Structures are given as C-alpha cells and as structure tokens.
Amino acid sequence: MTRSRPPVSSSPRTIHSCNFRSAGRLSNENVRTLTALHEKFALNVTNSLALFLGATLRVKLAALDQVSVAEYCGRTAATSYLVPCSLNVMENNLLLEMDIDLIFPVIDLLLGGAGTASEQVRELTEIDEEILQSVTALIVKELESTWRALNLSLTPSRCIKPAVISQVFSANEKLVLFIFEMSLAETNGCISMVLPTSFVGFLLRHLKAAQLKKTSSLRLLRGPTLRERILDCDFKVAADITQMRVLVKHLIDLKPGMILEMNAPVGKPGRLTVEDVEIFEALPVRNGTKKAAQISSRSQEPAGKRD
Numbered sequence: 001m002t003r004s005r006p007p008v009s010s011s012p013r014t015i016h017s018c019n020f021r022s023a024g025r026l027s028n029e030n031v032r033t034l035t036a037l038h039e040k041f042a043l044n045v046t047n048s049l050a051l052f053l054g055a056t057l058r059v060k061l062a063a064l065d066q067v068s069v070a071e072y073c074g075r076t077a078a079t080s081y082l083v084p085c086s087l088n089v090m091e092n093n094l095l096l097e098m099d100i101d102l103i104f105p106v107i108d109l110l111l112g113g114a115g116t117a118s119e120q121v122r123e124l125t126e127i128d129e130e131i132l133q134s135v136t137a138l139i140v141k142e143l144e145s146t147w148r149a150l151n152l153s154l155t156p157s158r159c160i161k162p163a164v165i166s167q168v169f170s171a172n173e174k175l176v177l178f179i180f181e182m183s184l185a186e187t188n189g190c191i192s193m194v195l196p197t198s199f200v201g202f203l204l205r206h207l208k209a210a211q212l213k214k215t216s217s218l219r220l221l222r223g224p225t226l227r228e229r230i231l232d233c234d235f236k237v238a239a240d241i242t243q244m245r246v247l248v249k250h251l252i253d254l255k256p257g258m259i260l261e262m263n264a265p266v267g268k269p270g271r272l273t274v275e276d277v278e279i280f281e282a283l284p285v286r287n288g289t290k291k292a293a294q295i296s297s298r299s300q301e302p303a304g305k306r307d
Helices: 026-055 069-075 098-109 126-144 162-166 197-220 226-230 248-252
Strands: 057-067 081-085 095-096 153-156 176-186 185-195 237-240 268-272 275-286 290-298
Touching: 026 057, 026 098, 026 176, 026 197, 026 290, 057 069, 081 126, 095 098, 095 126, 095 153, 098 126, 098 176, 098 185, 126 153, 176 197, 176 248, 185 197, 268 290
Parallel strands: none
Antiparallel strands: 057 176, 081 095, 081 153, 095 185, 176 185, 237 268, 268 275, 275 290
C-alpha cells in the first residue's frame, strides 16, 4: 500500500529582503508617543529652570534619533558636560549632555551674574561641576515626574569624559537620543538625553498599560441617564384658575386694598401648568404661611397638544 503525497501549493511564495540594520527601530506610533511625552517634559524644564535661574529661557524638543554607541561617541564634543544617571530598573543608565555654550552662562547666572557667555572655551573645574549639580538635579526631578508611570528613581553621578561613554552603555546597545534646544539670553545650545533602546521599550510598554488602565476605568463609570440629568433642571410651575371673565370697568377702578371678585366658585379646581403646559387640576390651599396647590387629578390632554 502506497501513501499519496500531499498536493503541492502552486501559489508562489512572497519573499522580502531583510535589512538587519533596521531591526529594533522605533515605529512611527512609538515616536509620536515619545515626542508628545517629552514635549511636556521640555515645557516643565523651561518653567523650573526659569524660576531657578531667575532668567528668561526656552527649552523645546528638537529631534529624536536612534544611533549606535559608536555613532554617538563620534559626534560628542570633547568639551561637553556629560552626567550619567543610574536607573533603578533593568540595571540601565541614561546620559545627560549639555553643550559647552550653555554651561558658562548658566554658571554665571547661578553666581549672580547676567548670564553672559564666556569668550574663551576652557575645561570645567571641580567647582564648575559642583555648581552645575543643582541644575542636573532639577532636570532629573522633572524627568522622574514625566515618567511617573514607572515609579522609578534616577541617581546622577559625577561628570565624565567622552572617552568613557562606552563604559556607561553596552558596546552593542542601540541608543535613543533626545535633543532639546535651549535658548538663554543671546546664547543657544542643546541639552541631550541618551537612553538605551531596551529601556525605551520598557517605558513604552508601561505608558500603554497605564493608558489602557485609564481608558478602561473611564468606561466603567456609568454616565447619568437623561432622567437623572432632568432631575437637576429648573422648570416654571404655575397654579391658576382658567376661563375667568372680569369687566373692564372693574379693572379700571382697581385700587390698592380693594378686593376683585373673580366670579369663580371656591370649590372649582384650577390648573397646574409646567412651562405653560397644563398637567394637573389643582385646588388652592394653604400650607402653614405658604400658598400651595393641592393636586386633584391629571388633565385628560396637555394644552400644548390641543393647540
């Protein structure tokens, strides 16, 4: 007994070329999420730094890029102010970088000056680094607030040289680079934040989970029904007697203190109207010192429908 072979599919296979350099790249959706989040971070840093330095300045997100460790080391200036910060999750680090053009105006402001730029570029001293620690701590605090969904803490370290950047990140690590433009008086420069791609993925997952939790919690809240909303509305209610006739001469002779006879029996019910629509028949009564209407029966048909 021989077994029959399964039929071979005649449809051709679809083959696509693979670019391994694009592996791990951020999608457009993730880029939009990160951009929106860190634009708020830039606004918060602007307000905090302006209050702390006592000067007018502006920080805005200018670019978001993905680079390798080697590419980032190649583009980093030797005079940049680099501060690694350890993350209490995933045993990762991030790196804060400030252009030398911004450093000396910031130091001048902290020392009570006008924030003028230095004419000569020099290396930072230990005193300069200690002065800048307060600015770094402020930026780190705003970053923790921006990432509050992660409930993490950042610990800044001492300033490092560009030659030891490879000791902060793994050699094969992809980096996500956030570049913020900062304008201070007549000085412009950049503040950069460098994150490992693995941590950025961790951040995005927690942001999406927090958003889904927020959306689901909003769906569980039942909105008030139309009936419940109407209960808080105000309507004009009136109680009066219908089909009364009074002579014009009696109206002309009216004076304060006079009694006008309505020619209507006391026991005849009047009407209770809501927004000029007759709803019930009602008798005039007294409730303590208040005038009131005692409802007797419902009208056969609202006056509004008869019209």
